[in-house]
Amino acid sequence: MQFSKSTDYALHALIHLGHSERSNNVGIKELSLSLGVSESYLSKIMSKLRQDGIVRAVPGVKGGYELARAADQITFLDVIQVIEGRQQLFECSNTSSRQHQLLAEEGAAQRDQKRPREKVCLVEKVMDGAEQQLHQYLREHTIQTILDEAFKHCTREANKK
Amino acid sequence: MQFSKSTDYALHALIHLGHSERSNNVGIKELSLSLGVSESYLSKIMSKLRQDGIVRAVPGVKGGYELARAADQITFLDVIQVIEGRQQLFECSNTSSRQHQLLAEEGAAQRDQKRPREKVCLVEKVMDGAEQQLHQYLREHTIQTILDEAFKHCTREANKK
DNA sequence: TTTATAATGGATCTTCTATATCCAGAATAA
DNA sequence: TTATTCTGGATATAGAAGATCCATTATAAA
Known part of the structure; x- marks a missing residue:
């Protein structure tokens, strides 16, 4: 199990x-050059990010992409x-198997009497x-987190010289 | 990204x-029937578990599988x-890309002067x-955790009647 | 209004992995 | 010795990830 490229x-x-x-759009050409990925493939990914409101896209001359909101409002979890x-990280494949009859508990049956009992x-x-543990951590880290870290290392390097 | 079946x-x-x-081996036939998976596929999985010392396997009449150690010594992380x-959950694909020259920090360079600087x-x-957060949680939960939970629900059901 | 430029989305292709099955062979207890 | 059970190699299939190409659409600037 791994995150995709x-x-x-x-x-x-x-x-x-x-x-x-800010207010300086970055084209797919510059992005693909910077990351070392093909323009065509990267553009698919950027489209997804746009559809989900993470970035804005402007076509035409001087067009390109920009963040749709502040970097500290874009969490790792959002992007992922x-x-x-x-989908959840784990799903039981055979809820009707013999073992599940024993292992399953009556979910939320005590509180909500209306619903049919879900195992x-x-x-x-x-x-x-x-998964909740993982999400918690990923929610606490944003694009800004990385920018801050990078800045720290930058100044540290500068001080050495 | 999902855990596999x-x-x-x-x-x-x-x-x-x-x-x-205890000391009662369970054959692949019983297991496959209980889980609703084919014997041939499940046996591949059991082989892996055996190679890693999670279960023991005995061939022949009255043979089968058994846990190689106590259920509370088999963590979810072990099995996964x-x-x-x-492999780690996430690996950068293009460490030589332009962006990485900026984003990377000198890893462990301060402590270990001998090694070539790893970014x-x-x-x-x-x-x-x-990933560490995830692992932490998965280490704290074992096969015994599930057995205990199942037992609790069992007695609770019995008390109702 | 025209034009150059840049994003969009559909179609397609390849590669790789997860899932799955079959069978010959090895190991073991009775 | 034999019946039984695990083992491991070979193989098949489906689907997803990764990747590319191109016609179309949208936009700002000239």
């Missing part, structure tokens, strides 16, 4: 946008969910907990 | 083994790493942090 490209592209001047999708797999419960 | 099968198989009597592999991508650093 597209997620890698997306994050780095957004950092590039965050780094560039756009590219990787929003929740105990394995899935643990995995969902793990 | 194999991980699902592996976890459920181990729970089945943990649930059955056997099935999914041990560590700042994006990767954040993602590695996220």
